[in-house]
Amino acid sequence: MARPSDRRRGSDPARRVAWHVCRRVDEGAYANLELPKVLKAEGIQGRDAAFATELTYGAIRMRGLYDPMIELAAGRPAHRIDAPILDTLRLGAHQLFGMRVPAHAAASETVGLARDVNGAGAAGLVNAVLRRLSERTREEWTEQLTAGLNPIEALAIRHSHPAWIVRALRGALLAAGTATRESVEDDLQALLEADNAAPHVSLVARPGLCTVDELVGVGASRSVLSPVGAVLPSGDPGAIRAVRETRAAVQDEGSQLVALALAGASMPGGDRHEEWLDLCAGPGGKAALLATLAARQDAVLFANEVSNHRTQLVRKTLAAVLDAGIEVMVGSGDGRDLGGEEPDTYDRVLVDAPCTGLGALRRRPEARWRRTAGDVPTLATLQRDLLTSAIDTARPGGLIGYATCSPHVAETTQVVDEVLGRRADVIREDARPLFRDTAGRQVTDLGAGPTVQLWPHLHGTDAMFFALLRKQT
Numbered sequence: 278m279a280r281p282s283d284r285r286r287g288s289d290p291a292r293r294v295a296w297h298v299c300r301r302v303d304e305g306a307y308a309n310l311e312l313p314k315v316l317k318a319e320g321i322q323g324r325d326a327a328f329a330t331e332l333t334y335g336a337i338r339m340r341g342l343y344d345p346m347i348e349l350a351a352g353r354p355a356h357r358i359d360a361p362i363l364d365t366l367r368l369g370a371h372q373l374f375g376m377r378v379p380a381h382a383a384a385s386e387t388v389g390l391a392r393d394v395n396g397a398g399a400a401g402l403v404n405a406v407l408r409r410l411s412e413r414t415r416e417e418w419t420e421q422l423t424a425g426l427n428p429i430e431a432l433a434i435r436h437s438h439p440a441w442i443v444r445a446l447r448g449a450l451l452a453a454g455t456a457t458r459e460s461v462e463d464d465l466q467a468l469l470e471a472d473n474a475a476p477h478v479s480l481v482a483r484p485g486l487c488t489v490d491e492l493v494g495v496g497a498s499r500s501v502l503s504p505v506g507a508v509l510p511s512g513d514p515g516a517i518r519a520v521r522e523t524r525a526a527v528q529d530e531g532s533q534l535v536a537l538a539l540a541g542a543s544m545p546g547g548d549r550h551e552e553w554l555d556l557c558a559g560p561g562g563k564a565a566l567l568a569t570l571a572a573r574q575d576a577v578l579f580a581n582e583v584s585n586h587r588t589q590l591v592r593k594t595l596a597a598v599l600d601a602g603i604e605v606m607v608g609s610g611d612g613r614d615l616g617g618e619e620p621d622t623y624d625r626v627l628v629d630a631p632c633t634g635l636g637a638l639r640r641r642p643e644a645r646w647r648r649t650a651g652d653v654p655t656l657a658t659l660q661r662d663l664l665t666s667a668i669d670t671a672r673p674g675g676l677i678g679y680a681t682c683s684p685h686v687a688e689t690t691q692v693v694d695e696v697l698g699r700r701a702d703v704i705r706e707d708a709r710p711l712f713r714d715t716a717g718r719q720v721t722d723l724g725a726g727p728t729v730q731l732w733p734h735l736h737g738t739d740a741m742f743f744a745l746l747r748k749q750t
């Protein structure tokens with residue numbers, strides 16, 4: 278496919294970038310990886326880059342609402358519209374219904390884009406569809422599209438999530454004790470809205486390598502939630518020296534709290550030199566935080582990852598940690614085998630399990646359209662095997678933290694319940710007191726316990742789940 282730079286330069290560069298990224302995403306790319314590359318290649322920065330980002334992410338995220346609108350306006354199913362033209366129409370719809378672009382500018386700029394990237398013939402179709410779309414408000418279209426649907430299907434269209442995900446999130450809100458039967462519809466709506474809002478950029482100051490004050494000094498504000506966190510209101514985190522040097526990094530505050538919780542859990546038996554294991558470490562965000570926390574407690578970390586490529590990423594993430602002389606080992610292996618290879622060894626073990634990522638939909642605009650309900654049982658089997666192996670690697674008295682960035686009960690409490698149901702040597706501890714905010718107070722709204730469930734609409738974090746288990750002596 279031609280890059281935007283190869284094409285005639287009649288249309289707005291930011292919109293062309295958005296279209297190009299949407300095409301690449303249709304072909305299997307990830308928007309969060311592709312967009313920065315294309316913005317850089319096109320030399321687009323500042324407000325134009327922010328516009329391109331909002332347009333790209335919104336058009337991809339909201340296609341569950343925009344495609345049915347486009348179908349009505351075009352008088353044909355979306356799969357009968359050429360994919361490159363459909364992407365142009367989605368971008369037009371997002372300018373009309375999701376951004377504060379005046380309708381005439383949204384239409385004329387999108388037709389200009391169509392002329393450039395889809396050809397003169399397609400521009401006529403795009404013009405006609407956008408004119409029809411702009412005859413009604415978003416709410417009017419939504420009312421028409423959801424009339425007569427059951428509540429889950431209606432929410433799926435209104436908030437542009439696949440219905441199976443809406444159902445799973447509703448079940449998770451109830452199961453975690455976050456919502457009651459009375460409040461669940463409001464909670465669900467707030468959660469779905471939070472999934473569609475751009476998340477702020479959270480940074481971690483890796484203890485001993487960087488301070489929150491240093492990040493505040495370059496424009497970030499102190500995190501309310503994470504004692505090692507900061508929030509960047511705008512700008513490119515890559516421009517921050519501490520981030521470039523891997524002394525700090527972009528990391529969700531929920532992930533920070535998970536690592537802090539496991540490191541902070543009490544371990545009777547006093548002053549032994551602990552050995553910690555991160556069983557699924559790639560790309561190394563939690564491993565880097567754990568390694569610095571371990572160093573403060575005179576402990577050492579072994580970071581394990583199954584994929585060779587991701588093991589390399591762990592090494593890159595740990596660059597500043599290793600440069601500082603902090604003792605951390607990095608290895609590549611299947612976490613399911615470690616329980617047999619190194620039984621009864623580690624004091625603290627983190628299983629940050631591969632999961633559907635349904636808790637991080639804000640960050641990955643295409644993820645909701647790629648995942649299927651069929652992924653869940655496959656992942657749950659892997660998660661059970663990894664947790665079982667993690668328990669085997671823990672020494673008697675040792676701790677195991679099980680985390681996912683999905684709140685789906687089949688990946689969270691059901692995994693823990695099933696594994697614990699088969700073993701008499703592990704108990705579940707209340708993890709909630711370990712989640713402490715910057716002021717030292719227990720984080721609110723963590724659920725009914727003993728496990729912890731964080732939420733984008735309540736905490737501003739990804740929907741991280743965390744269970745703390747202790748192996749009996």
Ligand SMILES: C[S@@+](CC[C@H](N)C(=O)[O-])C[C@H]1O[C@@H](n2cnc3c(N)ncnc32)[C@H](O)[C@@H]1O
Pocket residue numbers: 532556557558559560561562563564581582583584587610611612613629630631632
């Ligand atoms: C959720 S990610 C971990 C994120 C990481 N802890 C961080 O904070 O950067 C899960 C990781 O598990 C790895 N993984 C998948 N199957 C595995 C296995 N059988 N053994 C070890 N790691 C595995 C994946 O490659 C992926 O890197």
